[in-house]
């Protein structure tokens with residue numbers, strides 16, 4: 001699919017025409033990754049962070065926020081719970097926290113992998129390559145690091161670089177792939193200043209990067225962040241991408257079309273903007289993964305990257321997040337096993353043809 005076609009879909013508003021996009025995404029999803037909905041248990045292991053991301057509610061710019069770091073025993077108990085619930089993967093996510101050391105994470109990954117039942121996905125921010133290599137050696141399977149936006153100027157505004165570190169996340173994503181991780185990335189939809197053109201470039205990049213996992217969600221303003229306080233300009237009228245459920249669904253559907261075998265979650269942020277059916281809409285329009293939150297309640301409220309997180313209202317095994325009933329009512333099946341990316345057989349095209 002060309003960038004012009006992607007752009008046309010992003011600007012499409014007619015419900016009947018969009019039904020064509022939803023149907024195509026759903027058909028490609030069924031054909032290429034099947035009806036399984038893989039469940040990944042999310043554990044938010046630390047809300048300490050050294051970054052000042054202008055969008056995020058747990059950035060260093062929140063001196064008022066109570067900080068926590070889970071113990072290895074607590075995290076291992078969450079991983080056991082994921083296995084008991086029949087999930088194939090545990091996702092360990094945190095702020096960018098140097099207090100979480102290379103050795104500590106390596107030991108933790110070995111411990112979780114020792115039960116033999118779970119894939120381990122890490123999402124610990126931008127870490128030096130020796131950390132990433134050590135964790136891969138310890139058995140970590142996947143790494144999630146969204147590039148947030150491919151507009152370099154916008155990215156630097158909302159994600160100020162640390163002194164001495166190169167800006168941008170693309171080099172790290174390349175290293176992750178070279179280390180043998182399954183690599184996940186993605187963007188926020190509707191960042192103030194994000195244009196349709198740049199979002200179309202983001203989607204085209206998904207294909208170019210051959211991502212294994214693609215996570216996208218609407219930008220949700222956090223009142224205690226610079227972006228939430230309205231300190232950053234919107235793009236000119238007609239150019240600014242709205243941070244809506246509909247726009248997010250368009251990107252989910254396009255992500256499925258350009259990366260047919262990728263694992264694509266219906267994200268918490270999507271469920272936050274539409275608590276009733278956000279996840280169902282995502283799953284019906286290209287997504288094949290849910291990430292139920294397994295973080296203990298006392299920590300969960302402190303990992304407030306954006307306000308109103310859907311998981312604050314839901315328990316782990318309840319319908320909102322990973323309820324099997326909800327999946328089966330959609331005619332889908334709860335995934336079994338780790339739900340790794342299925343790679344296409346040799347000789348088949350990497351993306352489906354144009355609209």
Ligand code: SAH
Pocket residue numbers: 055056057093094095096123124125126144145146148187188217218219220221222269305306307
């Ligand atoms: N420190 C890790 C994990 C961050 S949280 C990292 O930076 O990779 C995971 C994702 O949540 C981020 O990549 C971002 O895309 C999303 N996120 C953060 N703040 C958000 C907000 N206010 N609205 C919507 N999504 C947000």
